[in-house]
Ligand SMILES: Nc1ncnc2c1ncn2[C@@H]1O[C@H](COP(=O)(O)OP(=O)(O)O)[C@@H](O)[C@H]1O
């Protein structure tokens with residue numbers, strides 16, 4: 001069986017700064033994998049290497065068995081099957097919610113306007129912002145914007161969804177709406193790789209949790225182990241800080 | 248009244264409250280202004296001024312050619328030069344941001360030269376230099392083509408810098424979001440980045456239209472005929488012909504008729520952008 005994501009000996013260096021120091025892991029189809037770890041540990045860089053927004057310095061990245069790090073790979077074609085949701089939403093501010101979800105369908109998948117609109121409305125409905133189709137991003141709350149961004153990615157029928165701290169820029173009372181949508185996606189069997197600080201979500205939804213620190217994977221296993229009963233002292237001290245920030 | 252809390256908070260150095268001082272200052276300014284206006288009115292030779300600068304009979308001579316020929320040509324020169332400058336400026340901006348060093352270098356050299364030269368020199372070089380360097384070569388549209396080219400070359404350098412600033416002002420996440428949806432770089436630039444960039448630089452681009460409108464008067468260096476004349480030349484010729492300055496005033500007012508509303512549009516756009524930010 002091919003892995004949804006396979007990463008082998010991944011290194012990434014920015015100038016003198018070696019950020020990823022040999023990452024190996026896989027995500028199986030239908031799995032939800034949460035990546036946790038302190039700020040600056042390379043979580044975003046790892047995620048961005050999966051769809052080659054960052055070019056790995058060394059190592060291989062496979063998505064659905066196809067090697068993206070192959071110099072001859074058609075990166076644009078590969079990215080169509082990989083949806084990405086950003087911390088800052090990155091909606092297109094000059095387009096309405098509906099057009100945000102339509103534009104890549106039309107320009108990349110070459111769907112007609114009719115079909116693109118039907119798919120867009122379905123997905124906006126699905127994430128609970130169907131009534132906001134005519135609003136511009138600037139008129140929406142953070143939680144609504146992030147859900148439009150999820151709809152935009154889903155409209156491309158991705159096999160894999162990447163989330164980079166999707167709730168970190170949200171007011172606390174809006175986090176729940178976005179997590180609910182992500183939970184629903186997970187239940188439908190979407191393959192998801194999620195960088196998050198939401199330990200509750202990781203514990204309940206993830207099939208596996210990966211703890212990163214200093215550009216390496218320190219611990220990788222089911223949430224009951226990595227969050228519930230971590231083997232490594234680095235994992236334990238990180239969790240102490242995240243779960244009990246006051247003490 | 249002088250003992251309001253705000254007045255009391257200020258040190259009462261001269262024994263006057265800030266409000267009283269402001270009143271006195273305003274009063275002095277008003278009196279000075281009135282004196283200047285009265286002096287000008289008394290000293291000027293009004294009948295001669297009206298006769299030389301605001302002569303109705305001379306102004307009547309300009310109708311309808313002022314609009315049907317002069318203004319029409321000015322608009323044709325300006326708009327065609329602007330469109331050429333817009334397209335060329337956009338290409339130059341994209342070259343400036345290219346990952347290929349030779350493209351960047353060519354665009355930079357072009358921009359520095361054409362931004363640094365007086366527009367007059369470019370007109371003179373195109374008018375006299377081109378026919379000598381390329382004998383028999385004719386630009387399409389005759390004089391119109393040369394003017395559009397000269398204005399476009401000048402405008403492109405300024406517009407390229409505006410476009411570049413606009414493109415760079417679009418957050419990096421926009422390109423990343425577009426690429427993550429499978430868009431190729433060119434497609435992302437056209438569908439996502441440029442629409443936002445152009446919106447950002449609409450005020451400076453509108454300003455450039457105003458500048459170009461005025462620069463179109465340089466067409467006189469190419470030698471215009473009665474059919475290809477424009478506002479300034481038209482006014483100047485009649486002024487000489489009639490030994491009266493009214494035509495220049497009328498031509499000038501015609502420029503203002505268009506540039507002042509455009510200026511208001513620019514200020515509105517800028518105000519809206521400040522508000523949105
Ligand atoms: N584009 C970049 N250029 C230079 N350094 C970068 C870049 N992106 C990330 N880094 C560096 O890589 C390190 C890891 O960053 P990141 O992957 O964002 O960590 P995390 O998401 O875990 O907080 C940081 O030290 C950061 O400064």
Ligand SMILES: [Mg+2]
Pocket residue numbers: 043044045165
């Ligand atoms: Mg990050």
